[in-house]
Amino acid sequence: MPVKPGNVRQSHRYSVEVSQAGANTFYDSFVYEAIPRNGNGRIYAPTDAPYSNTLNATVDDGISIEPSIGLNMAWSQFEYSHDVDVRITTIDGSTLGGAGSVSIRPTADNLAVRDGGDGSVIIRVPAATNGYRFSVEFANDLYSFRSNGSDYVTSGGSVVGVEPTNALVIFASPFLAASDVPSMTAANTHTKTPGPTNNGDWGNKSILYFPPGMYYMNQDQSGNSGKLGSNHMRLGSNTYWVHFAPGAYVKGAIEYFTTAANFYATGHGVLSGENYVYQANAAEDYMAIKSDTTSLRMWWHDNLVSGQTWTCQGPTIAAPPFNTMDFNGNSGVSSRISNYKQVSAFFFQTDGPEIYTNSIVHDVFWHVNDDAIKIYYSGASVSRATIWKCLNDPIIQMG
Incomplete structure (x- = not known):
């Protein structure tokens, strides 16, 4: 369902905290979340009730199996000017699988990841004039998209892509000039x-x-x-x-x-x-x-x-x-x-x-x-x- 007008959707899975590198003093960085169709389902007019399915069946809005598999995208942003540690934990009882299961993309960023000792993972983000924008992907959270040649399917077909079900993106932004x-x-x-x-x-x-x-x-x-x-x-x-x-x-x-x-x-x-x-x-x-x-x-x-x-x-x-x-x-x-x-x-x-x-x-x-x-x-x-x-x-x- 959509969130109330004066609210924002918070990640149901991730907590993100940031500390100056090595200080081990962490502060919350809010984690936003968005879902396909924003919790409204296929509607034609903005005043239509959520999931009233008023959008013409012949209209392809680009979304098919994503809501049924729980696909979502979370992101968190902070401003910084020194090296920082970013600590990620779950809030839904799931496990991250440890630092060895983490992929950070772009891989060219080559950011160091370590276990936090409490089920969390910690990513060292160096200070950089241009900042960093990267996704954090966990091996136990990947979904293989399959296609029959025209549509995504949940079985059969061929694997055409692998993405996180619960995507998490971190934006480490330099202070504005x-x-x-x-x-x-x-x-x-x-x-x-x-x-x-x-x-x-x-x-x-x-x-x-x-x-x-x-x-x-x-x-x-x-x-x-x-x-x-x-x-x-x-x-x-x-x-x-x-x-x-x-x-x-x-x-x-x-x-x-x-x-x-x-x-x-x-x-x-x-x-x-x-x-x-x-x-x-x-x-x-x-x-x-x-x-x-x-x-x-x-x-x-x-x-x-x-x-x-x-x-x-x-x-x-x-x-x-x-x-x-x-x-x-x-x-x-x-x-x-x-x-x-x-x-x-x-x-x-x-x-x-x-x-x-x-x-x-x-x-x-x-x-x-x-x-x-x-x-x-x-x-x-x-x-x-x-x-x-x-x-x-x-x-x-x-x-």
Whole structure:
């Protein structure tokens, strides 16, 4: 079932703690969890009851056996500047199997793992300017996906992939550079209050700031209350910077209208699409009606002017309902994307972000179920990208 509007889903399996390396003084690092279809089942409209099965049977949303096998994805993030020890334990009575059963991917990270002596495992994460983004996989938690040539099957067929049933991803993030933190004052910043977000609650100041806490869209476009998944934040034309504090969790999507030469999304918070249905169409009451033009993107700008640059440094997006980022209008846009994470992209067509002319992308983790690295333009650079790929389409798409 979906979680309550003001709550987040916590991992049912893992606990994560972090200590300065060798100090053995551990502090909790919250472990989020996401599940296929976000606990709603196959629904057509955001107001349909969970598991009412209103989505047309002919629509393939990219999810088949995953809910029945209990597939889920958990993640935890922290900021750091010194070597740290990350301790992982279970909270559901299961066993991890010891350090010898752990695989860390990318394997090129070559992180050291040891037993904690209490059933836990401890991973040493060195300080690094670029941080680390890695999955922790346990040999006793792997599921072999089998295919009959057209569909996943639970028996017969051929093994086409092996993944954790209870995925765990760790994001060890460097502190933001001063240039990636806006200079916030009462005059230039609209500071959100945790809780329900109604139409216009995002103001029209230059900066929109989300302090730690839970936020969720609570109205449809007409202002009717209690309509989860029936709206998104259409920012004021003066707003060019959205900043998330660590611990901010925002259930919604962001659409820019700024003509500023530089516009931004920064900070180590989470932007979650969990309340939206598959392919939520903003022009059709956010129902599951596919449109390459009006189905919702988590990051959106539909009226660019020449020479604009988007900087995205730090955020995590979770449970996107469709293509995760599209900017339309003038073709002279570019992006600067780094330390950007995408998780729980179980639906079909949950691509990575568009990579525009002369864009620079580095140090990212993208879980996708469609094109991952979308190089459609000239002069783009992508480095240190970790891709976790579902079944649909290529890792690199060139247009």
